[in-house]
Amino acid sequence: MCEASAFIVNGDKEELFLERVDKLIPTEEGLLLENIFGxxxxxxxxxxxxxxxxxxxxxxxxx
Amino acid sequence: MCEASAFIVNGDKEELFLERVDKLIPTEEGLLLENIFGxxxxxxxxxxxxxxxxxxxxxxxxx
Numbered sequence: 001m002c003e004a005s006a007f008i009v010n011g012d013k014e015e016l017f018l019e020r021v022d023k024l025i026p027t028e029e030g031l032l033l034e035n036i037f038g039x040x041x042x043x044x045x046x047x048x049x050x051x052x053x054x055x056x057x058x059x060x061x062x063x
Numbered sequence: 064m065c066e067a068s069a070f071i072v073n074g075d076k077e078e079l080f081l082e083r084v085d086k087l088i089p090t091e092e093g094l095l096l097e098n099i100f101g102x103x104x105x106x107x108x109x110x111x112x113x114x115x116x117x118x119x120x121x122x123x124x125x126x
Binding site: 001002003004021022023024025026036046047048049050051052053055057 | 066067
């Protein structure tokens with residue numbers, strides 16, 4: 001399976017936000033992430049970087 | 064490998080922009096995409112949706 005984990009980047013730190021993300025959809029409320037288990041989370045953030053071969057989605061919180 | 068293909072969505076149509084994308088990085092010039100062959104393309108677009116299990120990145124051009 002080719003899902004990726006989403007991390008919130010804060011300086012040098014990376015905090016896991018949601019594992020095994022399948023879908024990511026920008027909405028008015030923020031980024032909507034849905035993983036392969038159907039779990040959904042929304043975060044006011046922007047995409048800093050995708051590294052798909054490494055299964056990583058890096059996010060930065062928006063104020 | 065878990066790269067995805069990037070498509071430009073225009074109404075009902077999807078146009079292939081770059082195959083086998085590994086990295087996607089927002090820059091001031093637009094979205095920078097790099098595939099597993101090291102090919103790079105930049106596009107003035109926003110992410111409409113990621114569907115990682117289906118290996119799809121859907122983009123919308125920005126004016």
